[in-house]
Amino acid sequence: MARVHASIHVNPWIAWQVRFAVAAAAGLRAIGAPFAVTQSRERIGHALPILLGTTFWRGIEASGTFLLVDRCSFGSPSEWVTLVLNGHGRRGDHRTPTVRDGSRWEHHAVEVHPWRSPVGTRTILCGQTEPYSPRYSNIESWYDLVGPSCTHFRRHPASSQPLSARCVASALPVADSWDDVRVAVTLNSSVAIDTVLAGIPTVTMDEAAMAWSVTSHSPSDVITPDRTEWLHWLAWTQWTYDEIREGTPWRRFL
Amino acid sequence: MATIPLSRPPRGDDGLDIVTICKADRWVDEILPRFAALIDANCSGTIRRHLLLLTDATSGADEGRMIESLLLANWHTVVCKPFEDPYPGRRLLAFDAFRSGLLEEFGLPEALYIDPDTDVIGDLQGIQRTAPEADLLWVANPLPLEPVLEDLRWYGFERAGAPEPPVLMEPGFFYIRRDLRSEFDAACAQYPDVHGFAAGSTYWNMVMRSLGAGAVRLPDDYNRTFWDLPAAVTCARSVHYTGQWKRLQPYLHYERADRRIVIHPVPVALPSTTAERHPSTLAVVALFRDNADYLPHAFSRFAAWERAGLPIRYYFLENDSSDATAGLLAEFMEGRRGRLESRRLAVRYERGRGRENHDRIMPLARMRNFIVDVAMKDPPQAADEWTLLLDSDIFFPADVLSRIFAARAGDPRPESIGMLTCYTQQLFQPDRIPRIASPALGMPGFAVCDHYFDTFAFQDIGHRHHHPFCGFARCRRCREDGTQQYPLPLVPADRPIVDVAAAFGGFALVTTQTLRDPRIRWTTYGSGCDQERVLAEHVVFCDRLRTVTGKRIVVLQSIDCVYRR
Numbered sequence: 001m002a003r004v005h006a007s008i009h010v011n012p013w014i015a016w017q018v019r020f021a022v023a024a025a026a027g028l029r030a031i032g033a034p035f036a037v038t039q040s041r042e043r044i045g046h047a048l049p050i051l052l053g054t055t056f057w058r059g060i061e062a063s064g065t066f067l068l069v070d071r072c073s074f075g076s077p078s079e080w081v082t083l084v085l086n087g088h089g090r091r092g093d094h095r096t097p098t099v100r101d102g103s104r105w106e107h108h109a110v111e112v113h114p115w116r117s118p119v120g121t122r123t124i125l126c127g128q129t130e131p132y133s134p135r136y137s138n139i140e141s142w143y144d145l146v147g148p149s150c151t152h153f154r155r156h157p158a159s160s161q162p163l164s165a166r167c168v169a170s171a172l173p174v175a176d177s178w179d180d181v182r183v184a185v186t187l188n189s190s191v192a193i194d195t196v197l198a199g200i201p202t203v204t205m206d207e208a209a210m211a212w213s214v215t216s217h218s219p220s221d222v223i224t225p226d227r228t229e230w231l232h233w234l235a236w237t238q239w240t241y242d243e244i245r246e247g248t249p250w251r252r253f254l
Numbered sequence: 255m256a257t258i259p260l261s262r263p264p265r266g267d268d269g270l271d272i273v274t275i276c277k278a279d280r281w282v283d284e285i286l287p288r289f290a291a292l293i294d295a296n297c298s299g300t301i302r303r304h305l306l307l308l309t310d311a312t313s314g315a316d317e318g319r320m321i322e323s324l325l326l327a328n329w330h331t332v333v334c335k336p337f338e339d340p341y342p343g344r345r346l347l348a349f350d351a352f353r354s355g356l357l358e359e360f361g362l363p364e365a366l367y368i369d370p371d372t373d374v375i376g377d378l379q380g381i382q383r384t385a386p387e388a389d390l391l392w393v394a395n396p397l398p399l400e401p402v403l404e405d406l407r408w409y410g411f412e413r414a415g416a417p418e419p420p421v422l423m424e425p426g427f428f429y430i431r432r433d434l435r436s437e438f439d440a441a442c443a444q445y446p447d448v449h450g451f452a453a454g455s456t457y458w459n460m461v462m463r464s465l466g467a468g469a470v471r472l473p474d475d476y477n478r479t480f481w482d483l484p485a486a487v488t489c490a491r492s493v494h495y496t497g498q499w500k501r502l503q504p505y506l507h508y509e510r511a512d513r514r515i516v517i518h519p520v521p522v523a524l525p526s527t528t529a530e531r532h533p534s535t536l537a538v539v540a541l542f543r544d545n546a547d548y549l550p551h552a553f554s555r556f557a558a559w560e561r562a563g564l565p566i567r568y569y570f571l572e573n574d575s576s577d578a579t580a581g582l583l584a585e586f587m588e589g590r591r592g593r594l595e596s597r598r599l600a601v602r603y604e605r606g607r608g609r610e611n612h613d614r615i616m617p618l619a620r621m622r623n624f625i626v627d628v629a630m631k632d633p634p635q636a637a638d639e640w641t642l643l644l645d646s647d648i649f650f651p652a653d654v655l656s657r658i659f660a661a662r663a664g665d666p667r668p669e670s671i672g673m674l675t676c677y678t679q680q681l682f683q684p685d686r687i688p689r690i691a692s693p694a695l696g697m698p699g700f701a702v703c704d705h706y707f708d709t710f711a712f713q714d715i716g717h718r719h720h721h722p723f724c725g726f727a728r729c730r731r732c733r734e735d736g737t738q739q740y741p742l743p744l745v746p747a748d749r750p751i752v753d754v755a756a757a758f759g760g761f762a763l764v765t766t767q768t769l770r771d772p773r774i775r776w777t778t779y780g781s782g783c784d785q786e787r788v789l790a791e792h793v794v795f796c797d798r799l800r801t802v803t804g805k806r807i808v809v810l811q812s813i814d815c816v817y818r819r
Contacts, residue, residue, distance in 0.1 A: 018322060018326065022318040026317065032336075036331055037325060037332045037334070044331065045360075
């Protein structure tokens with residue numbers, strides 16, 4: 001009997017993971033790949049682990065090859081996901097084609113705003129829940145590094161931890177909007193994609209940032225490069241639930 | 255030889271992995287729910303159910319729905335594969351072959367295989383510790399399968415003319431510690447001309463005999479066949495249905511206490527599965543002070559729940575500890591969701607047993623309110639999240655949540671319950687209750703006498719405060735102290751879910767949605783100048799919960815496995 005090719009690691013208490021697992025199962029079946037759906041925090045034999053989200057499967061991530069199903073970079077999380085092999089964000093391998101024309105991006109028809117002009121006055125430090133970077137063990141150490149260069153702090157919507165009183169960012173006024181923004185500063189959060197698509201000059205400071213190639217890497221630098229090639233690349237990193245269900249992306253990763 | 259790599263570390267939780275095989279057909283809806291529910295209801299400790307789901311061209315359209323239902327029924331791993339029959343024309347032999355290679359399929363170091371048309375009616379936990387050196391643990395098949403016996407004799411696996419008929423292995427229930435696929439395939443290849451009646455059984459018996467001391471027979475009560483003597487079946491831990499008896503299976507109910515099997519006119523209701531018995535997510539709120547010796551117990555239980563896949567966020571308030579409590583909590587919280595607060599109180603209260611005063615109760619109420627407010631500022635992980643309100647020095651088994659929610663499911667209106675509390679028993683030194691002591695399960699050195707510990711917070715449904723007595727008829731201590739003349743009505747012992755005006759018990763579950771209402775908080779009221787007599791903060795909390803939400807407070811009298819030291 002053929003070996004299991006892939007194991008979908010799912011927490012059945014989390015609704016989106018169950019929904020994705022069902023879609024992925026249909027897609028794997030469509031390409032004829034035997035698979036497992038499991039709650040296991042360990043690898044299933046030699047199968048490629050397909051890890052739903054970043055919370056529960058750190059042990060598997062640390063022990064070899066894995067395919068991460070992460071939050072989408074654009075569109076609704078109920079319609080899109082990011083698929084990336086062996087890493088988080090741009091640090092992983094998205095198995096994009098060597099030649100990337102604009103057809104997939106144009107097919108998605110995602111709105112892109114021109115770079116904002118004139119630029120505003122606020123340098124907004126964008127919070128994130130975890131650093132996902134080998135250089136920072138906790139996100140506050142990075143806030144302390146860039147906080148002095150920023151004028152405002154934007155809390156991550158999913159963050160539940162208040163900043164410690166010692167953290168530089170805790171003294172910054174909170175920004176509730178992108179009004180009057182000069183530049184958005186993030187370590188590697190997906191907020192950078194939102195800001196770049198919104199035409200806001202952005203700083204990313206970790207190579208895992210998906211918007212790394214269209215952003216500067218120092219709060220003192222503001223750049224507004226041509227985004228076309230990046231958008232074409234980005235389109236190959238994002239997959240719809242319909243594509244997952246039809247099996248479209250799986251051949252690239254298995 | 256097909257074996258799994260030996261580099262895999264042993265599982266730390268000593269759980270039991272149970273595997274079965276099923277085609278993706280109507281059995282998924284008709285047979286597997288009963289199989290899963292009876293395992294969950296009757297096996298203790300950590301059980302992981304695994305399924306090899308064999309698909310074919312006809313199952314595609316329905317496969318997604320099946321996978322979703324299996325996930326929601328808490329199957330740990332479902333391996334989906336197209337059904338390829340390596341032995342075409344030999345009925346069911348392919349399924350026996352699959353069984354011999356299950357460990358590699360699931361990446362398991364060892365597992366118990368059970369046919370899906372089996373009712374697990376006793377506890378199978380502990381089978382994994384039987385004969386640890388053996389590769390195969392097997393049970394006897396009570397049916398005299400003559401064609402199998404004839405093949406075994408013909409090919410020299412059994413001596414012809416032996417005075418006693420040989421014992422046959424039942425291949426629908428066995429425990430394996432390594433895959434036996436190569437041995438099974440070798441038997442099939444070497445002896446292709448066995449009878450077709452039960453070829454799989456013949457080959458399994460050949461494999462079992464070829465293993466010699468590596469195959470160990472289990473006690474017969476582990477698995478019986480319904481065809482077997484009814485008396486044996488009623489005592490069995492699992493019962494296998496074959497042939498025409500399969501049609502009867504859904505109508506059978508086992509009354510274990512009376513050793514009776516009852517056949518109902520309609521299919522019997524299934525017990526709830528572990529999935530139905532757990533909250534989908536949990537918040538834990540607790541106060542600690544100088545609890546370094548207690549915390550490892552609580553942490554081990556939290557870790558077990560996390561391993562079982564329950565998302566948990568933790569909110570701990572530590573105050574004025576002089577031992578390692580603060581450090582232990584900080585270490586535990588690393589990488590976990592929630593918040594730890596450590597505070598020094600401006601005015602310290604002193605603990606005192608046997609007397610309750612305003613100077614102690616009010617700070618406790620304020621601390622409870624503070625940490626619950628912190629927890630409720632964060633969004634719940636799911637709309638149906640429950641919050642556990644836990645006191646220190648409360649001991650509880652790892653499966654207590656399953657037990658609580660199973661008990662809740664037995665209530666005719668479970669959605670009307672706003673707060674679930676346990677029948678938390680006071681632990682005693684055995685010599686303090688010499689005539690009425692019974693062992694406290696899992697708490698060596700301690701005894702219990704069915705005394706409900708939290709008498710200060712308890713008010714029965716008539717708002718009667720029984721303190722210092724506990725108000726429950728089953729309590730042997732309060733009866734010994736003068737129940738004969740006791741002036742108040744007692745809660746009868748035969749009521750598993752007891753509606754009360756107020757209770758806590760050190761281990762209580764409230765829906766997070768309820769606690770997000772800032773009116774539902776703790777406070778206390780004194781009694782004139784006599785501040786030695788005050789209302790327990792939980793009485794006010796429960797009153798607010800009942801009056802604001804209209805929901806019930808219950809003591810689950812059947813959940814008496816929670817202890818207070």
